[in-house]
Amino acid sequence: EAGVAQSPRYKIIEKRQSVAFWCNPISGHATLYWYQQILGQGPKLLIQFQNNGVVDDSQLPKDRFSAERLKGVDSTLKIQPAKLEDSAVYLCASSFGASSGSGETQYFGPGTRLLVL
Amino acid sequence: SQKIEQNSEALNIQEGKTATLTCNYTNYSPAYLQWYRQDPGRGPVFLLLIRENEKEKRKERLKVTFDTTLKQSLFHITASQPADSATYLCALLYTGGFKTIFGAGTRLFVKA
Secondary structure, three states: OOOOEEEOOEEEEOOOOOEEEEEEOOOOOOEEEEEEEOOOOOOEEEEEEEOOEEEEOOOOOOOOEEEEOHHHOOEEEEEOOOOHHHOEEEEEEEEOOOOHHHOOOOEEOOOEEEEEO | OOOEEEOOOOEEEEOOOOEEEEEEEOOOOOOEEEEEEEOOOOOOEEEEEEEOOOOEEEEOOEEEEEEOOOOEEEEEEOOOOHHHOEEEEEEEEEOOOOEEEEOOOEEEEEEO
C-alpha cells in the first residue's frame, strides 16, 4: 500500500514570496490533515478536510494561508506572502474514517521542509 | 486552552533497560490518546492508541497507561534497543470538534 506522498520535499524562498505544497493521501482515506511542525515542537493542526469539505481550520492563518482539496483526493496548501516565522516542516496526513473523532490512526507523509529567508 | 506537556529534556538510557516517557495534559480529558514515533526528517508513525475508559494497552515491547484522574499517560518501552532511539509524541484526540493536539515530544537515546 502506497503511503502519503508530498512534494516538494524541500523549498527555500524569500520572505513575501508565495509557495505551494502538494499532498496525495492514501487511496480511500476520507480525511486529510495539514500540520505545521516548527523545530523542537509537535505538529500543529492547520486544517482538516473530510472528503472535500473543511472540518476544522481554526488555526489556519487565513490572511496568508489557504488550502483546498479538490474532488476529495489531492490537496494543496499555499502560503502567500510568506514570513520568516513560516519556516517549518509542513506535514500532510490522512485517515480512513470520517474524522479524528473516532480515534482513527493518522498516516503521515514525509513532510515538506520550508525555509523562508 | 488545552496544554500538553512532555519531558523537554532528552532521555538517555542503556540498552536493555525500560524507557518511560510521560505525557501530562491540563483541563479536559481526551476521548483517545495516541503515541507516535518520529525519526529525523520523517513524519510521525502511529504506535498505540488508548481510550479514555482503558487503563492500559500493550503491543509487543510497548505499554501505554492512561490515568484520567492524574491527567497523565505513561509510555514504556521494555528491553530497549538502540533502534528505539527517536522522538516520541503523544497526541490527544477530542471528539468535540474532532481536534487533534500533539505534544512537543520527548527525544529518546538508547545506548548500546
